[in-house]
Amino acid sequence: MTELQAVLPEAILTGLACLTLMVDVFRRPGAVALTFWSAVLSVLVVLIAVATLFPPGMTTYFHGTFVLDPMAAVLKTFLLVVVLFSFFYARDYLQRHGEDQSVFFILALFATLGMMVLISAHSLLTIYLGLELLSLSLYAMVAMDRDSKAASEAAMKYFVLGALASGMLLYGMSMLYGVSGTLDLSELAQRTSGAEANLLFTFGLVFVLIGIAFKLGVAPFHMWVPDVYEGAPTPVTLFLGSAPKLAAFAMAIRVLADGLGGLHESWQDMLILLAVLSMAIGNIVAIAQTNIKRMLAYSTISHMGFLLLGIIAANAIGYAASMFYVIVYAITSMGAFAAIILLSSAGHESDQLSDFTGLAKRSPWMAFIMLVLMFSLAGVPPFAGFWAKWFVLKELVGAGEAWLAAVAVFFSLIGAYYYLRVIKLMYFDEPTGALPALTGSEDARLVFSVNGLAVLVLGFLPGTLMSVCLGAMLVGTG
Amino acid sequence: MPADFSILSLTIWLPIVGGLWVIFAGRRVHDSAVRKDALLFSVLTLLLSALLWHRFDNSAVELQFVERLPWIEAFGIEYFIGIDGIALPLILLTTFTTVLVVLAGWVVIKDRLSLYMGSFLILEGLMIGVFSALDAILFYIFWEAMLIPMFLIIGIWGGPRRVYATIKFFLYTLMGSLFMLVALLYIHNKGGSFAIFAMHETALTLIEQQWIFVAFLLAFAVKIPMWPVHTWLPDAHVEAPTGGSVVLAAIMLKMGGYGFVRFSLPIAPDASASFDGLMIALSLIAIVYIGFVALAQSDMKKLIAYSSISHMGFVTLGLFVVFQVASATGEWQQAAMGIEGGMVQMISHGFISAAMFLCVGVMYDRVHSREIGDYGGVANTMPVFAGFMMLFAMANAGLPGTSGFVGEFLVILTAFKANVWYAFLAALTLILGAAYTLWMYKRVIFGAVSNPAVAQLTDINGREKLMLSALAVMVMLFGIWPAPLFDMMHVSVEQLVNHISQSKLR
Numbered sequence: 001m002t003e004l005q006a007v008l009p010e011a012i013l014t015g016l017a018c019l020t021l022m023v024d025v026f027r028r029p030g031a032v033a034l035t036f037w038s039a040v041l042s043v044l045v046v047l048i049a050v051a052t053l054f055p056p057g058m059t060t061y062f063h064g065t066f067v068l069d070p071m072a073a074v075l076k077t078f079l080l081v082v083v084l085f086s087f088f089y090a091r092d093y094l095q096r097h098g099e100d101q102s103v104f105f106i107l108a109l110f111a112t113l114g115m116m117v118l119i120s121a122h123s124l125l126t127i128y129l130g131l132e133l134l135s136l137s138l139y140a141m142v143a144m145d146r147d148s149k150a151a152s153e154a155a156m157k158y159f160v161l162g163a164l165a166s167g168m169l170l171y172g173m174s175m176l177y178g179v180s181g182t183l184d185l186s187e188l189a190q191r192t193s194g195a196e197a198n199l200l201f202t203f204g205l206v207f208v209l210i211g212i213a214f215k216l217g218v219a220p221f222h223m224w225v226p227d228v229y230e231g232a233p234t235p236v237t238l239f240l241g242s243a244p245k246l247a248a249f250a251m252a253i254r255v256l257a258d259g260l261g262g263l264h265e266s267w268q269d270m271l272i273l274l275a276v277l278s279m280a281i282g283n284i285v286a287i288a289q290t291n292i293k294r295m296l297a298y299s300t301i302s303h304m305g306f307l308l309l310g311i312i313a314a315n316a317i318g319y320a321a322s323m324f325y326v327i328v329y330a331i332t333s334m335g336a337f338a339a340i341i342l343l344s345s346a347g348h349e350s351d352q353l354s355d356f357t358g359l360a361k362r363s364p365w366m367a368f369i370m371l372v373l374m375f376s377l378a379g380v381p382p383f384a385g386f387w388a389k390w391f392v393l394k395e396l397v398g399a400g401e402a403w404l405a406a407v408a409v410f411f412s413l414i415g416a417y418y419y420l421r422v423i424k425l426m427y428f429d430e431p432t433g434a435l436p437a438l439t440g441s442e443d444a445r446l447v448f449s450v451n452g453l454a455v456l457v458l459g460f461l462p463g464t465l466m467s468v469c470l471g472a473m474l475v476g477t478g
Numbered sequence: 479m480p481a482d483f484s485i486l487s488l489t490i491w492l493p494i495v496g497g498l499w500v501i502f503a504g505r506r507v508h509d510s511a512v513r514k515d516a517l518l519f520s521v522l523t524l525l526l527s528a529l530l531w532h533r534f535d536n537s538a539v540e541l542q543f544v545e546r547l548p549w550i551e552a553f554g555i556e557y558f559i560g561i562d563g564i565a566l567p568l569i570l571l572t573t574f575t576t577v578l579v580v581l582a583g584w585v586v587i588k589d590r591l592s593l594y595m596g597s598f599l600i601l602e603g604l605m606i607g608v609f610s611a612l613d614a615i616l617f618y619i620f621w622e623a624m625l626i627p628m629f630l631i632i633g634i635w636g637g638p639r640r641v642y643a644t645i646k647f648f649l650y651t652l653m654g655s656l657f658m659l660v661a662l663l664y665i666h667n668k669g670g671s672f673a674i675f676a677m678h679e680t681a682l683t684l685i686e687q688q689w690i691f692v693a694f695l696l697a698f699a700v701k702i703p704m705w706p707v708h709t710w711l712p713d714a715h716v717e718a719p720t721g722g723s724v725v726l727a728a729i730m731l732k733m734g735g736y737g738f739v740r741f742s743l744p745i746a747p748d749a750s751a752s753f754d755g756l757m758i759a760l761s762l763i764a765i766v767y768i769g770f771v772a773l774a775q776s777d778m779k780k781l782i783a784y785s786s787i788s789h790m791g792f793v794t795l796g797l798f799v800v801f802q803v804a805s806a807t808g809e810w811q812q813a814a815m816g817i818e819g820g821m822v823q824m825i826s827h828g829f830i831s832a833a834m835f836l837c838v839g840v841m842y843d844r845v846h847s848r849e850i851g852d853y854g855g856v857a858n859t860m861p862v863f864a865g866f867m868m869l870f871a872m873a874n875a876g877l878p879g880t881s882g883f884v885g886e887f888l889v890i891l892t893a894f895k896a897n898v899w900y901a902f903l904a905a906l907t908l909i910l911g912a913a914y915t916l917w918m919y920k921r922v923i924f925g926a927v928s929n930p931a932v933a934q935l936t937d938i939n940g941r942e943k944l945m946l947s948a949l950a951v952m953v954m955l956f957g958i959w960p961a962p963l964f965d966m967m968h969v970s971v972e973q974l975v976n977h978i979s980q981s982k983l984r
Contacts, residue, residue, distance in 0.1 A: 375626060380622055380623070380625065380626065380652075381618065381619040381622045381623050382619050382623050386619070386622075390615075390659070390663075393659065393660065393663055394553075394663050394666070394667075397660065397663040397664050397667050398663075398667050402660060402664055405660045405663070406657065406660055409656035409657060409659065409660055410656075412656060413649065413652055413653050413656055416648070416649060416652055417645070417649060420629070420645055420648060420649075421645075423629075423633075424633060424641055424644075424645065427630060427633060427634055428633040428634055428640065428641055428644075462550060463549065463550035463551060463552060463555075466550065466552050466553070467551075467552045470552055
């Protein structure tokens with residue numbers, strides 16, 4: 001594979017994103033369809049490119065700054081699928097709310113480009129490049145709704161804290177560069193493995209880890225998550241809460257496993273702290289929420305904590321478990337946010353828990369899908385979320401951290417309560433007052449059904465995806 | 479052989495598929511069609527399980543109806559099912575009870591009938607799955623998935639405090655099972671297999687066994703339930719619709735006992751032996767203390783719920799007294815009787831508690847009260863019903879000639895060999911059980927009619943007669959002639975006892 005072929009998907013996406021930007025100029029005001037289809041086609045083309053260029057092993061390009069390995073290809077595939085789904089949900093929302101915000105699709109394409117670069121980054125600089133392209137697009141997306149004060153506040157908060165985290169990350173990277181004299185992750189790995197533990201390495205690691213933790217949204221760097229999730233328009237929250245998690249996971253693996261694998265004894269302890277704190281704060285605080293977007297934000301925090309547990313195992317199978325977890329999580333949480341979009345109507349965001357009251361009578365099918373998603377998030381079999389937790393727990397026990405597994409299941413138990421509460425509202429309570437009829441468009445409802453059924457099918461047949469994750473990790477990290 | 483091959487799978491999946499069919503087709507058809515479909519599926523499943531029994535070889539040591547297919551090959555998880563003499567009676571109990579439950583909800587349930595019937599059918603399939611799974615992960619999936627329909631059943635069709643009760647039920651059970659999952663993963667990590675019978679052979683040190691035992695204990699003690707983690711049961715029973723109470727009492731509680739027999743005892747025999755004092759103490763507390771608690775209840779369903787806990791204490795007593803019997807008499811065959819007694823007690827309690835809850839349901843459907851004080855003199859208006867309930871109340875009190883006597887007697891007899899005081903305390907239940915059951919019976923059925931609602935009661939109709947007679951036959955049959963039950967389980971229990979008599983610490 002030539003260097004040009006290796007970056008072909010990214011190159012195509014850059015071109016098509018710019019093209020979509022031009023197409024957007026020619027659309028009729030008030031109609032987002034043209035931009036939407038242009039964006040959907042762009043993603044589909046890139047998806048085909050990623051699939052056809054599936055690499056057999058790990059190769060680096062452009063002087064070791066860009067890597068193509070099975071892990072990158074798998075994550076990119078799922079990333080693009082998630083982005084594609086989120087476009088359909090977003091169109092439904094924008095149409096129903098009469099919002100003329102075609103900019104969503106354009107910014108999302110650029111964010112996707114950033115995520116793809118981040119997933120394939122093999123140098124500290126490429127990581128930073130991808131991360132900033134992603135973050136800047138996300139800041140703008142959160143602020144997309146100019147007239148909403150909450151959105152502006154959220155965007156501001158996100159931007160300030162995000163800039164701070166980027167600064168931390170850069171600072172850490174500069175320390176790593178200072179000690180090792182290289183930006184390349186493979187070379188960094190050589191310098192850190194077996195060498196005398198250099199205090200500056202550890203310092204650099206701490207700052208880089210803060211950057212990663214911020215992007216994943218794990219405690220104690222989670223402060224932005226609830227506010228941004230709540231303040232942003234729901235399709236932006238959906239986008240923000242699903243796809244970037246895949247990229248952030250890739251970043252964590254690239255930096256911690258590929259680059260700083262030699263320091264794993266240091267970062268394992270740090271990750272344990274982050275993971276336990278996240279699971280505790282996320283699961284406990286989520287109980288007190290009345291806004292479902294906020295509740296899901298805290299649920300995200302706890303899930304990202306759980307995700308870190310797989311990385312703590314510090315072996316390829318553990319990483320595979322985390323990869324499986326993040327993919328399942330992205331699909332499931334996307335569905336949960338989509339339910340909020342489908343419930344909303346013009347002028348009514350329906351982001352309160354009470355909006356779900358009596359849903360089982362208003363729309364039994366939608367309530368059923370939501371039930372599947374909630375049980376999956378709670379980790380109850382036979383849904384996909386169970387296998388995600390199972391896989392991580394298995395690797396954790398295998399790594400001799402059975403006590404950590406016990407802590408994790410304890411917090412999952414607490415977490416189960418607030419997911420059950422959503423089901424309680426949908427199934428056990430009678431609808432109060434006149435809730436607006438469901439007006440979701442046919443195609444958005446279809447996508448939602450596919451989304452929910454994917455969680456169900458993955459629950460019955462998780463083996464294939466597990467094997468894919470295992471294969472990707474066993475090749476990628478040797 | 480091919481005919482044998484899929485009967486067990488069919489018994490598991492027919493009700494699940496049927497349940498989904500009832501739920502998703504049910505919205506478009508009339509309720510009477512939903513009822514007929516549900517009854518059809520439950521009866522077909524009962525017939526299938528009868529076929530299982532018919533083809534079951536009582537004398538075979540090995541597992542029967544085994545099906546083994548790879549499922550998640552990367553981790554060696556298999557679709558591995560099969561039954562032995564311990565699982566079969568529980569499967570028969572499940573299929574039998576589900577037919578009754580469908581009948582019990584026949585006209586009573588008016589809201590979302592298709593979802594109600596569908597949930598029970600799916601629940602039935604999952605419960606059969608629990609009893610037949612031979613792969614630990616498959617077992618775990620059935621075990622937890624079972625919570626979902628039950629959660630909905632209590633939450634949607636339950637009483638006024640249903641939400642509290644159902645969430646408490648769900649979280650309590652989930653708590654136990656999650657720790658069990660960690661324990662299962664640990665054993666897999668040691669032994670490298672998820673097959674339950676391979677786990678039986680996995681070598682474990684005493685400390686490991688003790689931790690594993692505690693994790694299993696959390697799961698199974700909640701389910702049985704044992705004192706002091708029993709508090710979800712009265713709430714769940716009181717709030718659940720009649721069908722839900724019946725399934726909870728008749729089958730779900732048995733899963734805890736089944737779990738002890740299938741997991742705790744054979745996987746951690748040395749830990750079981752080292753913790754047997756604790757287990758016996760908890761069982762005796764359940765039998766005696768909870769018996770007194772039952773005496774103080776004014777709500778009929780709560781009373782029966784507490785009596786269930788007390789009766790299930792016999793199961794755990796029978797299972798864990800074996801170690802002391804073996805060391806006192808030096809003979810493991812003597813001890814086997816304790817396990818058999820516990821098993822018989824489980825089956826018998828399944829029939830009796832189902833019958834008691836159905837009886838309360840029959841009265842509740844008419845008067846809409848579960849308070850003992852609201853009744854009195856029911857015998858005047860419902861003489862046939864009073865006759866049926868008399869039989870079940872006597873069985874609940876452990877009257878010889880009913881199935882309630884057999885299990886309790888065997889357990890007490892075994893406990894006697896270990897320690898006279900165990901037997902004495904356990905035998906107190908014959909007094910306490912008679913006291914709370916018959917006192918309730920007296921207050922509800924006899925006396926003068928004080929409540930005008932009771933004066934207008936109509937006696938049970940054909941459907942209710944059918945349900946209660948079926949149970950009455952079972953209660954009397956196994957009381958007088960329990961041999962078929964013993965024949966079915968004897969070989970398997972013997973094998974289990976052989977297994978646990980060998981220490982893993984060699």
